[in-house]
Amino acid sequence: EDKVVQSPLSLVVHEGDTVTLNCSYEVTNFRSLLWYKQEKKAPTFLFMLTSSGIEKKSGRLSSILDKKELFSILNITATQTGDSAVYLCAVRDVGTSYGKLTFGQGTILTVHP
Amino acid sequence: EPEVTQTPSHQVTQMGQEVILRCVPISNHLYFYWYRQILGQKVEFLVSFYNNEISEKSEIFDDQFSVERPDGSNFTLKIRSTKLEDSAMYFCASSAGLGGTGELFFGEGSRLTVL
Numbered sequence: 685e686d687k688v689v690q691s692p693l694s695l696v697v698h699e700g701d702t703v704t705l706n707c708s709y710e711v712t713n714f715r716s717l718l719w720y721k722q723e724k725k726a727p728t729f730l731f732m733l734t735s736s737g738i739e740k741k742s743g744r745l746s747s748i749l750d751k752k753e754l755f756s757i758l759n760i761t762a763t764q765t766g767d768s769a770v771y772l773c774a775v776r777d778v779g780t781s782y783g784k785l786t787f788g789q790g791t792i793l794t795v796h797p
Numbered sequence: 798e799p800e801v802t803q804t805p806s807h808q809v810t811q812m813g814q815e816v817i818l819r820c821v822p823i824s825n826h827l828y829f830y831w832y833r834q835i836l837g838q839k840v841e842f843l844v845s846f847y848n849n850e851i852s853e854k855s856e857i858f859d860d861q862f863s864v865e866r867p868d869g870s871n872f873t874l875k876i877r878s879t880k881l882e883d884s885a886m887y888f889c890a891s892s893a894g895l896g897g898t899g900e901l902f903f904g905e906g907s908r909l910t911v912l
Contacts, residue, residue, distance in 0.1 A: 718900065726801075726888065727840065729900040772840065781853035783830045783892055783901055787840040 686711045688788035690773050696794045701763050705791045707773030708755040717756050718785065719747055720772040727772055763795045799823045801904035803889050809910045810879055818874045818907045820889030828892045829872045830901065831864065833885040846872065879911045
């Protein structure tokens with residue numbers, strides 16, 4: 685059974701800080717890893733990673749995957765209060781249907797002004 | 798920007814009642830999914846649907862659950878006889894498919910409360 689573990693479970697920072705969120709996984713036959721941001725209801729897509737060592741970047745957010753050590757990190761630099769959310773990591777297995785994602789429990793990020 | 802829409806946003810029902818949750822996926826998407834999130838727990842996969850049939854379902858998706866695409870736009874989840882433990886946020890999602898970017902687009906969710 686695929687498994688995703690995120691750490692820390694929660695994090696409180698001040699605006700301007702840099703944060704690193706961790707995601708480790710066990711999957712039978714890895715296809716891809718996805719990061720989502722969940723503010724109030726719907727998870728919104730951030731990144732999809734398939735190859736090791738290639739950084740994906742969008743503004744202040746970036747993410748990288750290590751397929752040898754089976755983890756990914758999500759970095760947020762110069763945090764803002766609008767970054768406060770639950771960040772979800774999910775993996776997709778080759779052996780399952782395309783849309784079956786296994787999610788971690790999420791990291792709750794709180795950014796104080 | 799195209800989005801997945803779900804109705805109702807919140808439904809309260811009595812145990813044993815039937816519930817239908819509705820979703821309108823993004824119009825050119827081919828793959829449709831239901832996920833659920835019990836309060837304080839992980840988002841869990843329920844079912845995927847492609848070409849008018851279920852392509853995969855989880856252990857949670859037992860005989861009490863069914864999905865349907867009754868027309869070209871709606872995608873529904875039916876729970877035949879609700880139980881207390883069905884109380885959760887139910888998310889519909891859609892994706893373009895293998896040729897797309899790989900991301901799933903989620904709706905805002907339907908909160909189901911079973912009393």
